[in-house]
Structure formats: C-alpha cells, structure tokens
Amino acid sequence: MPEIKISPDPNRKVKLDAFDRLLTIMDELRENCPWDKKQTLETLRHLTIEETYELSDAIIENDLDEVRKELGDLMLHNVFYARIASEKQAFDIADVLNGVCDKLVERHPHIYGDVEATDEQTVKENWEKIKLKEKGNKNPSVLGGVPTSLPALVKAMRIQEKARGIGFDWEKKEQVWEKVEEEMQEFKAEFNVDKSENINKEKAQQEFGDLLFSLINYARFIDINPEEALERTNKKFIKRFQFLERESAKDGKSISSMTLAEMDEYWERAKWHL
Incomplete structure (x- = not known):
C-alpha cells in the first residue's frame, strides 16, 4: 500500500x-x-x-x-x-466500522492501490465496477444495489447514476434534452386533447413516467439534484400558501369562501415578500 x-x-x-x-x-x-x-x-x-x-x-x-x-x-x-x-x-x-473501512480501501484503488483516476467520473466508474465484482453471482446486475423501497424519484436518479458508472449513458446534454422534448411531444400529442373525452389512464401514466425519467436524466447532466429541487419548490409553495392564509385572515377573509382571483392577489404579494 x-x-x-x-x-x-x-x-x-x-x-x-x-x-x-x-x-x-x-x-x-x-x-x-x-x-x-x-x-x-x-x-x-x-x-x-x-x-x-x-x-x-x-x-x-x-x-x-x-x-x-x-x-x-x-x-x-x-x-x-x-x-x-x-x-x-x-x-x-x-465490525461495522472495520467493514466500512475495508470497503473504502477496496473501492479507492487510486488512493490505496496502483489504479489511475484523475477525475470524479473515473472514480465513480471504478466504484461501480468494483461493487459489481464484489457481488459475484449473488446479484450480478449493475442495478441490483438500488433499494426497491427507495422513493421513485430518488430511485430514478440512482438507476441512471449506476448505468452511467459502467458507461451506459448519453454523451452530451443536448441529446438528453432532445429526449425530453420527444417525450413531451408524445405526451402532449396523445393526452393534451381539447375534447372532454376519457383518456387511456394506464398509457398516460406510462408516458408521463417516461417524461419524468428523461427530465431527471437531464437534471443529472446539468448537475441539479431533482429531489432537492422539487423539495425546495415544495417548501416555497408552502411558505407562500401560508402567507396567503395568514394575510387573508388579517383582512377578515375566509380562504374557503374566497374566489381564485382574490387568492391570486395574495399569492402575488407572497412572491414579493418571500
């Protein structure tokens, strides 16, 4: 060593x-x-x-x-x-601490061995290859280490990261964005209908899932964590909505009896205050 x-x-x-x-x-x-x-x-x-x-x-x-x-x-x-x-x-x-120490040494051969790795992506690729080798015949799939109980959005991120770790990935972000636009058009063409007719919910769900997966993929390419981005938007919405509730109550209004136009006025104010 x-x-x-x-x-x-x-x-x-x-x-x-x-x-x-x-x-x-x-x-x-x-x-x-x-x-x-x-x-x-x-x-x-x-x-x-x-x-x-x-x-x-x-x-x-x-x-x-x-x-x-x-x-x-x-x-x-x-x-x-x-x-x-x-x-x-x-x-x-x-045993827990020694186990994780052994794993870190094993998976960092560029530090504790003679492997060359001068950038982050090479380190990630080596990590995934070593993990796959460690599994042997128990679970040879690259995706076998993705927990089944992960929330779907986080799971999509991990699936894409693991696939990239062994080189299965787009080469340029522009290619990924083209895929986003393709999925968006497919969804829009089939389900953004003016008529009030029933849609095939199962097919719509599949197409929407494809669209989300492609957006998550693009976020990864531009170094945005989609889980964190969505959670920040959730928190922003909560703060603005609670501002709407609080300020309308000060004006003696009940939110349940307000019109959408009235609520929008408070919403716009919230955007300036928060």
Missing part, C-alpha cells in the same frame, strides 16, 4: 472520547431504561427513516445547528443497531 499523507488532527482524542462516551451511554440505557430495553431492529427502523428526513430538511434549510443535532440522532441509531446485533452475537460496532 502506498504511503498516504494526511494532516494531523489535534482533536482526534476528543473525538474518540466522545464516541466512547456514546457507546457507554448506549450500554447503560440498553441495560437500565425500560423503553430502550424493549427496542428491536424492527421498532427502530421507522424512527431512523424519520430522522433521516429530518436531517434532509435541515440540510436543505442550511441550518447547521440542526444538521449537527440530526447527525447525533442518526449516530445514536447506528450505535443502537450495532448494540442489538451484538446481543444476537451477529456483529458489533467494531
């Missing part, structure tokens, strides 16, 4: 002591707290998902103090899972 140079960390002992303190507290809670004693891998699962979304919210809001707190919650969950697993004699926190 080549010699790796890193800057000395004057706070390394403080960090190790803090982690040791967390492990000690986890042991104490697991052995003495009625709630902590009852928890299982399954009961913690939905709480971990909730904490992950809370971390995501804090990151989008750029609230670093909240990011710190939510990272702490997730760190607790990691330690909790490892503690439960150790009781089952399956693994402990040392």
